[in-house]
Amino acid sequence: MANEVAGEPRPDTLKAAALESKAWPYEEARKLLKRYDKGAPAKGHVLFETGYGPSGLPHIGTFNEVLRTTMVRQAYAAMSDVPTRLIAFSDDMDGLRKVPDNVPNAAMLAEHLGRPLTKIPDPFGCHESFAHHNNAMLRAFLDRYGFDYEFLSATDCYGSGRFDEALKAVLRHYDAIMGVMLPTLRKERQATYSPVLPISPKSGIVLQVPVEVVDAEAGLIRFDDGGETVTQSILGGAAKLQWKVDWAMRWVALGVDYEMAGKDLIDSVTVSSKIARVLGARPPEGFNYEMFLDEKGEKISKSKGNGLSLDQWLTYGPQESLAFYIYREPKKAKSLHMGVIPRAIDDYWQFRGAWAAQELPQRLGNPVHHIHDGAVPAETLPVTFGLLLNLVGVLGEASADQVWGYLANYVPDAAPERYPALDRLVGHALAFHRDFVAPTLVRRKPTAAEAAALRDLDAGLAALPDGDTAEDAQTLVYEIGKAHFGKEALRDWFRALYETLLGTSQGPRMGSFIALYGVENSRRLIAETLAA
Template sequence: MSMQELIDAARNSKAWPFQEAQRLLKRYPDGAKPDGSPILFETGYGPSGLPHIGTFQEVLRTTFVRRAFEALIGAKPEDGKTRLVAFSDDMDGFRKVPTNLPNQDMLAQHLHKPLCRVPDPFDAGHESFAAHNNAKLREFLDRFGFEYEFIASSDRYQSGAFDDALRNVLAHNQAILDIMLPTLRAERAATYSPIMPISPSTGHVLQVPVEVVDAAEGMIRFTDEDGSVVEQSALGGMAKLQWKVDFAMRWVALGVDYEMYGKDLTDTGVQSGKIAKVLGGRKPDGLIYELFLDENGEKISKSKGNGLTIEQWLDYGSQESLGFYIFPNPKSAKQLHGGVIPRAVDDYWAFRERLAEQPLDKQLGNPVWHLARANGGFANDEVGPSEAPGAGDNQPVTFALLLNLVGVLGAEADKDQVWSYLANYVEDADPAKHPMLDDLIDNALAYNRDFIAPTLERRAPTETEAAALRELDGVLADVPGDITAEDLQTQVYEIGKREEFGFENLRDWFTALYQILLGADQGPRMGSFIRLYGIENSRALISDALGKGG
């Protein structure tokens, strides 16, 4: 496939990253700004708590759009036609101590200070709480292979890099007030100022009225917490802008062309867009996405710690499966909890296997295509599917089947034990020859330990179910040792169809097998499980079940 074929297909694609990129291309038809500089994508992070998957998804989704834009203009990542900035708002005031952090009392003593000036509660050698959280975010972004530039708000404020932008805000102080005050409650409006000074006495970020003394010099006047009237510079890290003003200031100062944000910031986007215009800039294009919810349907919060962390997902599933789960339908809410991981893992591999055989228009809608580009795949001039990492290959065992196996083996199962069973099912069952399967076994063991084993309960069979199980045991006693999983599946089917066992449909039969033998309501193809677990082991499982009832 040539680059021109990719460009043509990309410009007709209905996949959401291409739809977003096509809107940006209307803004810059030549694929660059008028001065020839790269198109700038930005993603923001508030380091008031440990980064969670909601933070990561914004970088990933923005990268999807960035790479889609490059495809539209026929550029490769190394051409430098685009930039991605991951911006951390670590000058923001520390408003509340998250309940999931250590050293709560110490943190409480530093409330209202900029996050970059709050000590690290983890005692991990970082200069601040924000620096610790920034490092955690960057660690994962680097692990995934993103290409990005990290910018900390504190660096820009304290170095003076934002000083000219701050002077611009001070010069337009009244115009910004005219935008913001009508949106605020009376009590809030009484103390609102676009700029928040840092108290010289307490180091707190202050929410107080501010008088602009000299915009060009950056001088402001305000009443400090001790009641004294203070006149000081707002430059060089001595002040912080209100969130909506800060958002707009960054857009203008950095020249941001695309930034997406969550539905909870819809009003922020509106007001910040108006402020950006006052400051002489333009609101960037962007997508408003739905928020992630926990298993109870509640919004994920850094302060509550009720969402999965990046590390937790990676204990139970691959980084590719995380990206796969994030990809679809950004405008639809998704629940984010441990229960979604197994299907995400298996769906990722199903789409990965399918990619190489798909026509180009279908490839561009396949999440695996976008994931490959997000971390540097498809870098050559010829961008056929064969260059996608792993395109066309598959896992010899599904994650769901592995989970059923380790569930039967119990919480004490280890990797060597699992590999010994895989010899019944996988050709060349050797970790060195199947490194990705080896990683998947680690994930399955961890998932079983934390989610399955603590709640696993196999029920006793009814009388008719016991009769069907005895029939299955008799069949297994007579099958040849080299019988295939498909032939075993057929044998299981035939038993479920027999009228004397009283199953209304085959689903009832398989549900009974799952509940009685595996302790689950859903499960794998039983032929595959029996082949993997082994004929004699499966018969022993049936024998144990028959001992419980029937």
């Protein structure tokens, strides 16, 4: 039944299998086992972190990092009894460098360029600041998905003094940090670079100016602020760090053990790791994943708003399908657009259907094991999402109740309460068809040869016996195709069926579609096509 979960292995059996599994979350988790091979760290837990810059609206790339990190955390928990924590960190003290393309009140935001994101008014008018708005969006989505995490704000950590000791360490090792950073910068940038970004007491802007360390233990620096020499503390939120130095300082101050990052940040990870060592700490474990691309092959950007939003995916597909798409091949660049959703849904259900019968090593390599943390629901899906889309495509404007009426042709016990996951997919199919499929459907006229084959198919359907029609109809479709097109050209026959009956270039297994849509309805569809 729907909420039943397949039996789980004993913890010792799972641990032994996980230690040998080649699934990437287990491979990543074993880095942490090696990191603390003598037991728990002094702080008593292993700390995972994900970072987010709230200069734009959260997107799937942000969610991707939290999900993948959570999967590594779950994998580690299967192999170790050491407690874990996950921090979702918002770099919301960063100065706004450019106005995002996908937010309202751009002119107002432009007036606040350079100020910390938590000091800029919310262009949407519903939160304390722009950063508070974006942070709330991120947390709402992470909460909706059910992630176990703790949210931390850079503004809170700097302002409360939580980072003060680490900031003093940055000043104590100022020259060594400059020695790491300067070789990575262009010559003109080297002349003005400082790891410390004081916040102007006059304008409130995060300044990018050279600084002089006055007293490391007191946290004092000296800098020029619009022609005036200012001596000011960097403690208590009066300054922040350049982000590569900030990243390293954060690892040290919080005791971060694991953080992954996109492939575009490989050099940044290397530099920040060197700085963490300068500060006397071991940098975290992690790996670099490939980036998501939009339909044009361009990198998804939160400031551009290209690619899919979180809400868009969840309008047209369930959460599990998004998690499935994110899990697979993390080191391979993947397109992220509306067209990938149907395939992700069906692939998820194919892997889910196979999970229960698999041996434990195969289960641990199955994406659904990591999506559901080993507690994979037992509900099955009697039809594919692709087939649902084809049904809805033929029905046109239909209600969920009408779709369920047709499902009864194919699934004897079809009912929303018995198949709640299928019921949710019906809603997704109706939405996807309405917004993306319907505008593209164009049924063409059959050629003379195709029309002759369709008339034979109609006659064959009329002669089918009552009962289970899917296999009978599929056999009939094959036989007519071979008779009219030859065995070698069956692909032409199927394409003709899809283009003339369904209005698409690709389609479902026709026997299954005929059984789902109903023999009489399928014959009526053929008649309409022949009469067109």
